[in-house]
Amino acid sequence: MGHTASPGYAYGQLERAVRTAASAKDGATRQRARAKASRWQEILAGMADGSLRIGSRVPVAETPAWMTLEVAHGGFATGRFLAEVPLSPAEAALCADGPGATDRERLNLWYLTDAGLAALRAMLASESYRIELPEDAALPVVAWLLDHGHAEAALDLIAELRPHLPRLRLAPLPGAAPRPTGALVRLSTVGEVRESLRSARTRPAIAAMLETLKVWHPLFDRLVALWCDTVEGELPRLDGNDVTGGWPCRTWPRDWSQRRAEWLADYATASVRYTASKAHTHPKSNFARLHRALLACEHDSTELTGRDVGWIRRALANTIAKHGEPDSEPRAALRALQASVAAQPTHAELAAALAERLDRFPADGGLPSLEPVAGDAPAHLVTKVARALEAPIEELVARDVITSADVLATVLPQITAQLLAANFDNEQLSTLYAKIYAAFRRRRSLLLLDLEDQVRLEELPWVRAIDPLRARRPDTARAARQTLAQTVLLALSAFPQAILPNTLVRELGALAKQAGLPMPLVEEVAADIFMGTFTAKWRTAAELTSRAMAGTLYARYYDLPQSWTSAPRPRPFRVLAKRTADDFADLCVARAAEARPTRTPGSVAANGTVLEQSQILTTQNLAVLVDTLGLRDRLRASAPELAAESLAWTVDRLAIRTDHRHAALQAVKNAAYAWRQALFFLSFCNTDTQRTTVRQLAAQVARAGLAERFTPAVTGLAHVVDGGRFTPDGRTPDGTGRRFLGWTTGRHWCLPGEEEEA
Known part of the structure; x- marks a missing residue:
């Protein structure tokens, strides 16, 4: 039996879902939270009774690994089969x-x-x-x-x-699902975007405001005019806190009773139809006081007390002082402005109109162009529609439809699928x-x-x-290699600060296999599930990295091994008889001592320091991809800009203020990953460019107010650029500069207000 995941994470997710279900104001959010809570309860129950073994590739007992399972956040299987419908x-x-x-x-x-x-x-x-x-x-x-x-x-x-026929859907669903043609991809189908647009709702506060402007303000103005017509003399006004002018309920126009009845009927109708705004019903509002008085006064003022009349006079004075007399120029101008605001279509109305334009396109397909649909629609809605645009990946990146390497990984299979499928002769x-x-x-x-x-x-x-x-066609292999190279360059140029996510690494691996270029591509491993060892491909990737990066800034900064002359010492892993590389794991542990001022073996933080070294030794796939695909010359042209962009992202990330310690630590880790990416790119630049980049970095750090916190990292980088090396504890010989790493088991020297431990 292998290891199983701790239920602690599941308990935390259940607690979060229950809190949201109890506190969220939006009904749909509460409903989603209740569904999540139910799933996590099922997961915990399954873990408790043994029917779920989280951490296994077959987490549901007596179930083939190929079955598609419902998987909750964090990779926890719920035990439900998605095909069982x-x-x-x-x-x-x-x-x-x-x-x-x-x-x-x-x-x-x-x-x-x-x-x-x-x-x-x-x-x-x-x-x-x-x-x-x-x-x-x-x-x-x-x-x-x-x-x-x-x-x-x-x-x-x-x-x-045969054993699964009673439970699983094993036949397709009706309806065409056109694929993007050629090298075109899309992020969503037209139907998905259309559904998203039609689900847009006006926020309650906005709906209340628009209803007030369209319905209740005009009714209020009629109500004010109705009472003003009963005033003898000048209309009431405010003089400081006092009311001056005439008194209402002294004169009664002939049509007043009829107008009163009409107003009350209109109010009753509006109260049924319009319920978003409640401000006019507040008992102390001018609207409510005048409304109550109107209900109590049918033909004359005999039903009203002197106090009631006083409140009518005060309410009239208040609104006249604020907005002007009925039909006056100031009041008319204000209402005209408010009417123009209310006449503007809401986000939900614009989204619905855009959804109608999409109705003429097949729901399961994509959009060949945005122009026939976008028209004069707001930019933020056009961006949403662009998710259905079928276009080259590069165009979707330029349009900010693909906004990260993770999103890139979701669309790349559309190209990979066609390349792999081309190996079949039958259409x-x-x-x-x-x-x-x-x-x-x-x-x-x-x-x-x-x-x-x-x-x-x-x-x-x-x-x-x-x-x-399936046949292996040379033309398909060439196309796969070209797609692989283009995708790698696109990911590095569009998102230079981010390591390649596991989803993208897997897709790149599929392309590499199709291209006949087997590569030791490694995945990011979560620190909380790290088992203390690595498979043999990590050592292979590290060997290739040492050769490819030998003599570069990256190799000097991180003290990469100059050679891996000793034979690897693989052994079967105790659970799966998998081949592991113990010498690689031992080296990562030894190198991680620099980031372990406190001895906490086996902790998440300690695991993180070891994993960070594994990423450093392999460049987290960058050297393997660039070297195997022969991308050095193409990368060299853009390397200065990519390095500068990654370093700027590092500074911006560290400059974000937060009082939450976990968020601050996460910011440092992400900044260190971007820093490592930048050093990889800087390794393709000459020394003069490297020095210029460091000077620009120092200026950015000063402008961001990070000089006290981050100058040691800048000093350490400048030292290595000038040919220096770090001491075994990751410092410059004079002690002023430091190697920037993201993980530590103690207090990180880069965080504000934190002092180093002795």
Whole structure:
């Protein structure tokens, strides 16, 4: 048995969800929080009774690894299978009288009849189907294999799927799901963007304000005019805190009673129709006082007390002093301005209008262009619509549709899928494979311990069945290599301060495999689940990094090993018999001593110091990618700008003030990662450029008010640029400069108000 995750994280998530469900003002937010709380309760219950083993690639007992599971935040499986869904009415109509113990089994068995196989063949021929989950493609693969002379493979696949027919949806959903053509990608479908636009709601405060301007102000002005018509003499006014002028309820126009009745009827109608604003109902408001008086006064003032009349006079004086007399120029100008504000369409109305423009495009497709839709729409809504734009990745980055390397990783499978699918000669099978790949990449990753790997596409039984039919074409390999190089350069140039996220690393690995360029690409490991060792590919990546970066600023700053002459000492990992590199792990632990002023082995912080060294020794894939793909010359041209941008991000990040210690520590860690990226880019610059960059950095640090905190890091970098080296404890020989690392088990010297421990 391997390790299992601690329930502490799940308890924390449950507590947060319960707090939100109890305190959130928005009903939809409360409902989502209640659903999250329910999921975390199920997870904790499963962990307690042993039905869930969080940390395993098979967290649900007696379940194949290939099943698509519902995965909560942090990689915790809930135990629910996403393909276990009730039949739709259309599905139920196909198999009402068929054999099977469940509705789902009856439908799956129907698809294996002549009529069902014919329906699947028709879907494949017309591409009129959607693969939302990888399981949706299982029976279409069976149909294709039977239709193309691979009956034995089809029967083997059916035998493997047979135990799951009663529970899982194994056939596609109706409706076309067009793929972006060529090298075009999209972040969302038209239908998804349209739904998002139509879900826009006007904030309650804004809705109340607009209702007040459109409805209650005009009613109030009529009410004021109604009472002003009963004043004898000059209208009441304020003189300091006193009221001067005539008194109301002294004269009664002939039509006053009729106007009163009309106003009360209009008020009653408005009160039913308009409920966003409540200000006019406040008992001490001028509106409410005049309204109550109107209700009590039917024909004359006999129903009103002297006090009531006094309050009418005071209310009239208040509003006249503030806004002017009825029909006066100041009051008319104010109401005209307010009416123009109220006439402007709200965010929700603009979003709804934009959604109507999208109605003429297929919901499952993308937009070929923004111009026919955007028109005069506000920029923030056009940005939302641009999520459905089909365009080259570079254009979506330039439009700020793709805003991070994580988002880049979500769209890259659309290109990778087409490249990998091109290895199939049959067009129907190629299309089906591309849809399977895209659906598989949408699966959420599991939290894994004991060096376990995420489930691979090839583990899906229906993919394994068609994999022998895939050819390795040179033109596809070349295209994959070109896409890989372009994606790496785009990620580095668009988001230079960020390490490549695991989702993108996995996609780059798939492209590298297709290109025939196996690379030791390594993933970021969370400090709280680190098992204390590394697989052998980490050492391989570190060896390549030492060779590629030898003699550079990066190698000198981080004291990279000059060579890895000793043979590696791999051994089987105790749980999975995986090959590990103990010498690499030992080196990371030894190097991490610089960041461990306190001895807390096994803590999250101690794990973090070791993992940071593993990232330093491998450049977290940068050296492997740049060297293997031959990108040095192309990167050298932009390296000064990328380094400067990363360093500026570092300074900006550290300058953000926070009173929360955890947030401050996280800021330092992220700044240190960006700093490492910057040093990688600076290593492709000449010494003069490096010195200029350091001088600019010092000026930025001073302007940001970080001179006292961050000057040691600037001094340390300047020292290495000039050919110096750090002492074993990460300082300059004179003690004024320091090597900047993100993790520490003690107090970080870069945080404000923190002094070093002795």
